[in-house]
Every structure is written in structure tokens, then in C-alpha cells.
Amino acid sequence: xxxxxxxxxxxxxxxxxxxxxxxxxxxxxxxxxxxxxxxxxxxxxxxxxxxxxxxxxxxxxxxxxxxxxxxxxxxxxxxxxxxxxxxxxxxxxxxxxxxxxxxxxxxxxxxxxxxxxxxxxxxxxxxxxxxxxxxxxxxxxxxxxxxxxxxxxxxxxxxxxxxxxxxxxxxxxxxxxxxxxxxxxxxxxxxxxxxxxxxxxxxxxxxxxxxxxxxxxxxxxxxxxxxxxxxxxxxxxxxxxxxxxxxxxxxxxxxxxxxxxxxxxxxxxxxxxxxxxxxxxxxxxxxxxxxxxxxxxxxxxxxxxxxx
Amino acid sequence: xxxxxxxxxxxxxxxxxxxxxxxxxxxxxxxxxxxxxxxxxxxxxxxxxxxxxxxxxxxxxxxxxxxxxxxxxxxxxxxxxxxxxxxxxxxxxxxxxxxxxxxxxxxxxxxxxxxxxxxxxxxxxxxxxxxxxxxxxxxxxxxxxxxxxxxxxxxxxxxxxxxxxxxxxxxxxxxxxxxxxxxxxxxxxxxxxxxxxxxxxxxxxxxxxxxxxxxxxxxxxxxxxxxxxxxxxxxxxxxxxxxxxxxxxxxxx
Numbered sequence: 001x002x003x004x005x006x007x008x009x010x011x012x013x014x015x016x017x018x019x020x021x022x023x024x025x026x027x028x029x030x031x032x033x034x035x036x037x038x039x040x041x042x043x044x045x046x047x048x049x050x051x052x053x054x055x056x057x058x059x060x061x062x063x064x065x066x067x068x069x070x071x072x073x074x075x076x077x078x079x080x081x082x083x084x085x086x087x088x089x090x091x092x093x094x095x096x097x098x099x100x101x102x103x104x105x106x107x108x109x110x111x112x113x114x115x116x117x118x119x120x121x122x123x124x125x126x127x128x129x130x131x132x133x134x135x136x137x138x139x140x141x142x143x144x145x146x147x148x149x150x151x152x153x154x155x156x157x158x159x160x161x162x163x164x165x166x167x168x169x170x171x172x173x174x175x176x177x178x179x180x181x182x183x184x185x186x187x188x189x190x191x192x193x194x195x196x197x198x199x200x201x202x203x204x205x206x207x208x209x210x211x212x213x214x215x216x217x218x219x220x221x222x223x224x225x226x227x228x229x230x231x232x233x234x235x236x237x238x239x240x241x242x243x244x245x246x247x248x249x250x251x252x253x254x255x256x257x258x259x260x261x262x263x264x265x266x267x268x269x270x271x272x273x274x275x276x277x278x279x280x281x282x283x284x285x286x287x288x289x290x291x292x293x294x295x296x297x298x299x300x301x302x303x304x305x306x307x308x
Numbered sequence: 309x310x311x312x313x314x315x316x317x318x319x320x321x322x323x324x325x326x327x328x329x330x331x332x333x334x335x336x337x338x339x340x341x342x343x344x345x346x347x348x349x350x351x352x353x354x355x356x357x358x359x360x361x362x363x364x365x366x367x368x369x370x371x372x373x374x375x376x377x378x379x380x381x382x383x384x385x386x387x388x389x390x391x392x393x394x395x396x397x398x399x400x401x402x403x404x405x406x407x408x409x410x411x412x413x414x415x416x417x418x419x420x421x422x423x424x425x426x427x428x429x430x431x432x433x434x435x436x437x438x439x440x441x442x443x444x445x446x447x448x449x450x451x452x453x454x455x456x457x458x459x460x461x462x463x464x465x466x467x468x469x470x471x472x473x474x475x476x477x478x479x480x481x482x483x484x485x486x487x488x489x490x491x492x493x494x495x496x497x498x499x500x501x502x503x504x505x506x507x508x509x510x511x512x513x514x515x516x517x518x519x520x521x522x523x524x525x526x527x528x529x530x531x532x533x534x535x536x537x538x539x540x541x542x543x544x545x546x547x548x549x550x551x552x553x554x555x556x557x558x559x560x561x
Contacts, residue, residue, distance in 0.1 A: 092499075100510065125506075126499040 079175025
């Protein structure tokens with residue numbers, strides 16, 4: 001129908017902004033390579049290769065121009081993988097994410113769910129043994145079964161200081177450990193108006209608040225201290241890079257706040273009460289599903305502002 | 309002679325009556341009826357087959373009984389009467405399953421009593437059995453239920469293969485042998501997502517897309533053929549007209 005227009009969604013960000021986002025993700029991957037070794041490069045290359053194959057095939061079949069956001073999803077999926085992930089795992093994650101998360105809906109701007117989160121969820125539910133049990137400790141090069149977040153959730157004392165957690169020389173997924181860089185690049189994303197400031201701010205704030213409430217009320221269930229909880233797991237990466245995807249977040253400004261608070265609440269609940277140690281990606285997927293509803297209910301109050 | 313042709317015609321329609329449920333009017337993939345069991349009990353091939361067998365039994369018998377009593381039932385209480393008939397047979401199969409295939413009974417659980425509200429069965433009762441004679445209704449019931457079973461087994465086969473990498477037999481149905489087929493031992497195939505509801509939706513969606521593509525292509529082909537036929541007829545008519553005009557023009561000359 002609309003072959004000239006690659007997308008109709010007003011939320012799709014421009015080519016230049018996407019290029020900056022890709023560059024930031026590349027920086028994070030570079031740091032991950034420095035921390036975790038060459039496996040990161042192989043994972044990234046496999047992820048990108050399968051994504052390009054699927055995108056090109058779809059653009060040929062659907063007779064549509066190639067999306068300019070082709071690199072974002074595979075890079076994000078690579079950043080969400082654990083350092084010990086085998087190559088076939090990232091192949092499945094990236095292939096599933098791009099095919100079922102994006103291509104089936106008609107490409108960039110038409111997807112309901114964040115494609116990177118879709119691919120990640122598929123593999124973490126299907127292959128928990130490979131995704132959530134083998135964590136490489138970059139300082140000792142030993143593989144242990146726990147990340148700082150898993151340790152803290154179990155009620156053990158953290159063996160890492162906040163400064164170590166910020167610098168990223170700790171066990172975790174590829175993208176989540178260099179938290180200082182994530183915060184700096186995330187603020188750059190906000191300054192460059194690629195990401196909306198409300199989503200990361202309110203996500204992190206609400207995680208802090210809900211963890212604090214839980215920690216005060218039920219210290220045995222909510223074992224993690226509220227301040228430390230911000231610097232463990234994939235919260236920073238999820239809040240700054242995954243949740244802020246403008247296509248899948250609400251368009252409405254107040255809606256973005258509701259969306260972010262919802263992500264924070266679900267993250268805290270999954271972290272402390274569910275079988276999975278980290279819940280930010282689950283939370284993003286759940287709130288992606290709710291985002292159109294939020295927009296629908298807030299549309300009337302905000303119509304003039306948002307489309308003026 | 310004429311009688312023979314008529315009998316042949318009737319046979320042909322009976323055959324198409326039987327086979328229409330397989331692909332052309334498949335309850336799951338075309339009419340989207342009975343999606344609840346299609347999602348909920350298709351974790352493995354065997355549970356799908358078990359549910360299919362129960363539906364074959366219930367649908368055939370309920371179609372027979374409903375077409376037998378169609379003249380006795382006043383239209384105001386049609387639906388309650390149908391439901392009572394269906395519920396009777398569902399109770400019977402539920403008890404039979406519990407007696408002879410307890411593992412299947414346990415794994416299907418609440419979905420056996422829920423066959424009562426399976427819209428496929430009520431749908432066939434309402435739209436076919438209440439208007440046709442006993443023989444046609446029986447054939448329709450068997451055909452539709454077989455189509456339903458086939459669709460369920462297709463979904464169950466895909467889901468079990470993707471989730472476990474093998475097709476087990478003898479676990480739920482009281483077969484004399486048990487074991488597993490198609491052991492794909494490489495562990496990439498064990499995708500636990502397909503055991504859950506999300507995997508069910510994905511598999512059903514993919515099969516739906518597959519069957520819809522085939523159907524749409526066929527329809528497009530038929531439409532093209534029809535148009536070509538119309539064009540041809542138009543051309544012929546035009547030619548005839550021209551000939552006539554020429555003749556009538558030639559006459560006075």
C-alpha cells in the first residue's frame with residue numbers, strides 16, 4: 001500500500017538519531033569485549049548476520065524498502081546475552097526477535113513489542129540453563145552460578161561495592177555491567193532527544209521507591225537494599241536503552257510516566273517474588289502491551305499538546 | 309439412467325460433505341471454532357489426539373440425536389435442548405475416559421467437561437444437524453470432527469517436537485507399547501516456550517498463516533479464471549453482435 005513511506009508511526013526516530021543509538025550500543029559492546037573477551041564479538045556478528053538475513057528476506061517478500069533501524073535489535077540482543085552464551089543461542093534470540101517481534105508486524109514503527117525484548121524473552125524461557133546459570137566472573141575468569149543480583153536476592157551480602165558495580169568488572173550480561181557508561185550514554189540519549197527523559201527517570205525512581213517500601217515492610221522477601229538494587233542486574237540498561245524505544249512506549253507524556261512506573265513496579269515484583277532473578281525485560285514487554293491502552297485513555301486530555 | 313446420475317450426484321455431495329471439514333471448512337484453521345481446546349490441550353501429540361477422539365465421539369452422536377429429534381423440538385428451547393444432548397454425551401465420554409484412559413483424563417482435566425461448550429459442536433448442531441437428515445448429519449459430524457482432530461494433531465505435533473525434540477507415545481493413551489518417536493537429540497530443539505500458552509499461540513498463528521496463504525492464493529487463481537471466462541464471454545458476445553450487425557448491414561445493400 002504505502003511503499004513510499006517506510007513507516008506511518010510518528011514515534012519512529014530519524015536515521016541520524018538511530019545512527020547515534022547504534023554508535024552508543026557499539027560503545028557498550030566494545031567495553032563488554034574489553035571485560036569479557038572475544039566471545040562478545042562473535043556473538044554480535046552472529047546476531048547481526050541473522051537479523052540482516054531476515055530483514056532482507058522480508059523486504060524482498062513484502063516489496064518494501066529496507067528499514068534503517070536494522071542494526072538496533074541485534075546489537076541490543078547481543079548486549080542482553082550472558083558472556084558464556086553459545087552462538088546458536090544468540091542466533092535463535094536474534095532470529096526470533098527480528099522475525100516475530102518486528103518483521104511479522106510489518107517492520108520498524110509497526111511493532112507492538114520491543115523486538116530485542118521479544119528475542120530475549122524467548123531464549124530465557126526456553127533455555128534457562130544456558131541463559132541464567134553460567135555467569136563468567138571477569139576478575140577471576142571462573143564461571144559461577146550467581147550474579148550480584150542473584151546473590152542479593154537470596155539474602156546474602158554483596159561482595160561488590162557500588163563503585164565496582166558501576167565500573168562493570170563484575171558478573172552479569174554483556175551490556176548491563178558497565179553501569180557508569182550506561183548512565184552517561186543514557187543521559188546523552190536524553191540530551192540528544194533520542195530518548196524521553198521521563199521513562200528512565202521514573203523507572204529507576206519507582207524501582208527505588210517500591211524496593212524501599214518492600215524492604216521496610218517485608219525485609220525477608222525484599223532482601224535487596226533499595227540503593228544497591230539500582231546498581232545490580234539489567235535495570236540501568238533496560239531503563240535507558242530498552243524501555244525508551246519510542247515506537248513501543250506510549251506517545252502521551254503522562255502516559256510515559258505511567259508506563260515507567262508500571263515497569264518499575266513489575267520489575268521489583270519479579271525480582272523479589274518470581275522464579276527469574278531479573279524482571280526488567282519482562283516488565284518492558286508487559287507494559288508494551290499496555291502502552292496503547294494508556295495512550296487511548298489519556299488521548300483526550302493531551303491531544304492538543306502531543307500533536308500540536 | 310437419470311436415477312443413476314442422481315445417485316452419483318448425491319454420493320458426490322456426500323463425499324464433499326465428509327471432506328469439507330478437512331481443509332476447506334476446517335473448524336480450527338478456517339472457521340476458528342474450538343480455539344480453547346486447540347490452545348489448551350495441544351501440548352503433546354497424544355493429548356491432542358485424545359481430545360480429538362472425544363470430539364469425534366461427541367460430535368457424531370450429538371449430530372445423530374439432534375437430527376433425529378429436530379421435528380420434536382420447539383424453536384424457542386432449541387439451544388437448551390441441544391446443550392442437554394451434548395452434555396449427556398460429554399458425561400459419557402468423560403466417564404469412559406476416566407475408566408479406560410486415566411492418564412488422559414488427568415491431563416485433559418477440566419477440558420473434558422468443557423467440550424459441552426465447544427462452539428464447534430453446538431455450531432454443527434445448530435447450522436447442520438437441525439436442518440438435515442440423519443445420514444447427512446452423521447457424515448457432517450464425522451468429517452468436521454476429523455478435521456478438528458487433524459488440526460489439533462498438527463498443532464500438537466509441532467508443539468511437542470519443538471518443546472521436547474521427540475514425539476512420545478503410550479503416555480496418555482492406553483496403547484500396548486510406549487516410547488518415543490523422532491528423537492532429535494540435539495538440544496537446540498528443546499524450546500520450552502512451546503509448552504506454554506505463548507508457544508501455543510505462536511504455533512497456531514503460523515499454521516493459520518500457512519493455510520490462509522494457500523486459501524488466498526487459490527481464491528486469487530479462481531478469481532482470475534472467472535475474470536478470464538467473463539472476458540471470453542464478452543468477446544464472444546461482441547463478435548456475435550458484430551457479425552449480426554454486418555449481416556444486417558449487408559442485407560439492405
